[in-house]
Amino acid sequence: MSEPTQTDARRIAEEARERVRFEEEALDLSDQVFRVARHLVGSREEAEDLMQETYARAFRSWRSFTPGTNLRAWLLRILTNLNIDRGRRQQRTPQTTSIDEHPDYYLYNKIEEAEGRPLDEERVIEKLSQGSIVDALAHVPHDFRDVLVLVDIGEFSYADTAQILDIPIGTVMSRLHRARRILKGELAEEVAT
């Protein structure tokens, strides 16, 4: 009886070490996860709740994570699923009936027009305040914003984003394209007013 018990003890100790390692790695990534989470929901409070739910779930189901794969993507997969489960579709974001979409260079042209002369790019950007970017992001409808936030703020690849949101890569690309146009349209409104 003593042999199996020792083996068991070793196995348990090894598993505990793996779990600790997993938890530490997950916590090390929490700043980066938060940065994305913050813009997937409407407020800082919601983002904080969602982070806690995500980490509670992650720590419970750590065994289903495959070591050596992308832990940050795994955590965001949990987070986006929880966010959808929370019935975010009923939340905030005035879902405009028609989405303003403009050609790719709309924002650039609009700013140039407002200035009445050709612009250098850095100056154009200076015209946009930090708050206006955050507001504009919040006005991009959910499905498009998720993709934009994961790719542009989270710096995930199209493939990782597709996996996180469980949508085809072609959908990631088309939503991203539209999301950027919508965002730029929102920013152009700001500049024009």
Next chain:
Amino acid sequence: MQPYLDRTLDDTQVREAEAHLDGCSYCRSRYRFEVSLRRYVRTAAAEQMPVELKAKLSALRTPLQ
């Protein structure tokens, strides 16, 4: 332009895009604008995680037996 910015083109397409950008100041200035805008969105949107939240997340860890 977008696939070039997202680095999703293959080598041949990248060369074509770069050759075009080299010769077209209209696209080049808009390209630089897009690059700056993306960088700006990333920085403007960066919000620090509150320290209290980090502590709360740590508290969710499995207690050691």
